[in-house]
Structures are given as C-alpha cells and as structure tokens.
Amino acid sequence: MEMAKKVVKKKQPVSDRTVWTLRLVTSDVCERCKSQCARGIRYMTAMREPGAVGRGVPCILTRVKK
Incomplete structure (x- = not known):
C-alpha cells in the first residue's frame, strides 16, 4: 500500500x-x-495643536499595488 x-506549491x-x-x-484629507x-483621528488631533508640523500619515484606505 503506497502513501500519497x-x-x-512553489513560492514566488x-x-x-x-x-x-x-x-x-x-490632516485635511483625514477630516x-x-x-x-x-490613526487618522490621532493625527488630526496632533495637527490641531499650535505650531504642529506634519508630514502626513499612511492611510489604509488608499492602498495601492506596486
């Protein structure tokens, strides 16, 4: 009796x-x-502080394939 x-599968x-x-x-896009x-809400509250400098936050809703 042989076993199967x-x-x-080969991995890519x-x-x-x-x-x-x-x-x-x-923050304006998050609003x-x-x-x-x-994450977006936390970023918006941080940007409302006087003198805050932001470079943006990665948005899960704008996911794209590369």
Missing part, C-alpha cells in the same frame, strides 16, 4: 510578489474621510 505524496520569489503601499495623506480610522 504531498503536493508542495520575493521580487515577484505583489507589494502593497499606503499613500501619505494630510473629509467618511470612515475615519484611529
């Missing part, structure tokens, strides 16, 4: 896999967002 062999090389990137958005996330 397990079929192993790291260079061929899909890479997801998040776009950086500023207009219909489904605000915790």
Whole structure:
C-alpha cells in the first residue's frame, strides 16, 4: 500500500510578489474621510495643536499595488 505524496506549491520569489503601499495623506484629507480610522483621528488631533508640523500619515484606505 503506497502513501500519497504531498503536493508542495512553489513560492514566488520575493521580487515577484505583489507589494502593497499606503499613500501619505494630510490632516485635511483625514477630516473629509467618511470612515475615519484611529490613526487618522490621532493625527488630526496632533495637527490641531499650535505650531504642529506634519508630514502626513499612511492611510489604509488608499492602498495601492506596486
């Protein structure tokens, strides 16, 4: 009685896999967002402080393939 062999899928090389990137958005984009996330809300409150300098926050809703 022979046992069945397990079929192993070959993994794609790291260079061929899909890479997801998040776009950086500023606080004004976060304020207009219909489904605000915790990260965006935290960023908006930080930007409301006087003298705050922000470079944006990665938005999960603007995920794109590269």
